[in-house]
Amino acid sequence: AAAGLGRLALSAAGPARPARPPCGRPACPGTVCSRPSPSPPPIASRPRTSSWPCWAPAAWARAVQDNLLQVADPLSRCVQWADGFLLVYSITDYDSYQAIRPLYQHIRKVHPDARVPVVIVGNKGDLLHARQVQTHDGVQLANELGSLFLEISTSENYEDVCDVFQHLCKEVSKSHGVSGERRRASIIPRPRSPNMQDLKRRFKQALSSKVKAPSALG
Numbered sequence: 001a002a003a004g005l006g007r008l009a010l011s012a013a014g015p016a017r018p019a020r021p022p023c024g025r026p027a028c029p030g031t032v033c034s035r036p037s038p039s040p041p042p043i044a045s046r047p048r049t050s051s052w053p054c055w056a057p058a059a060w061a062r063a064v065q066d067n068l069l070q071v072a073d074p075l076s077r078c079v080q081w082a083d084g085f086l087l088v089y090s091i092t093d094y095d096s097y098q099a100i101r102p103l104y105q106h107i108r109k110v111h112p113d114a115r116v117p118v119v120i121v122g123n124k125g126d127l128l129h130a131r132q133v134q135t136h137d138g139v140q141l142a143n144e145l146g147s148l149f150l151e152i153s154t155s156e157n158y159e160d161v162c163d164v165f166q167h168l169c170k171e172v173s174k175s176h177g178v179s180g181e182r183r184r185a186s187i188i189p190r191p192r193s194p195n196m197q198d199l200k201r202r203f204k205q206a207l208s209s210k211v212k213a214p215s216a217l218g
């Protein structure tokens with residue numbers, strides 16, 4: 001799996017095309033945004049082949065390291081508006097793990113003053129026979145970068161996916177509580193916080209109805 005901004009986690013948990021975030025800006029996989037936008041721009045088309053995060057992880061890492069990302073790049077645009085990030089690598093792909101640090105540094109460069117929450121996720125935790133990244137490598141990197149770390153399997157346990165987003169949402173709320181968000185709140189009304197229990201229940205319902213559907217037909 002490529003270590004884009006959380007593509008794996010989102011593609012396992014949600015629709016094939018990412019949903020539009022509450023702010024109306026083009027959705028960026030793995031980012032959480034709580035800012036409403038008065039005039040949403042159209043969803044940008046993202047070919048699965050060239051410019052959008054289908055680059056190999058090493059290519060992302062190089063682009064970030066070499067300062068090749070321009071403000072107009074999709075990644076840079078996402079990094080500017082997002083309130084939180086999931087950086088997802090695959091435990092079966094060491095390159096994807098190595099791409100996490102430069103991506104993290106890019107985020108910190110774009111937000112030098114704000115502690116925008118970043119959660120690091122090691123995905124494909126079920127593929128132990130193909131493991132290239134040890135759990136302690138993930139823990140160590142997350143400790144070093146001051147991020148939360150979770151190792152999950154999106155294919156084995158959808159609750160893992162809920163947990164990841166729950167952690168990130170908590171971190172985002174925490175960071176808003178202590179940062180300049182209060183100042184912004186006086187200008188822009190904040191959307192209501194999602195009720196995570198309710199979201200989890202609805203997510204389970206949706207999944208179980210999908211599982212039941214084939215037997216109902218047969």
Ligand SMILES: Nc1nc2c(ncn2[C@@H]2O[C@H](COP(=O)(O)OP(=O)(O)OP(=O)(O)O)[C@@H](O)[C@H]2O)c(=O)[nH]1
Nearest residue numbers: 001002007008011012123124125126127153154155
């Ligand atoms: N075994 C296993 N397979 C997974 C897991 N998550 C995703 N996959 C599989 O990995 C493949 C790629 O998943 P995508 O969601 O397309 O993610 P991606 O980052 O675009 O893909 P790659 O970079 O090709 O891995 C698909 O076949 C998924 O079913 C996981 O946790 N365990």
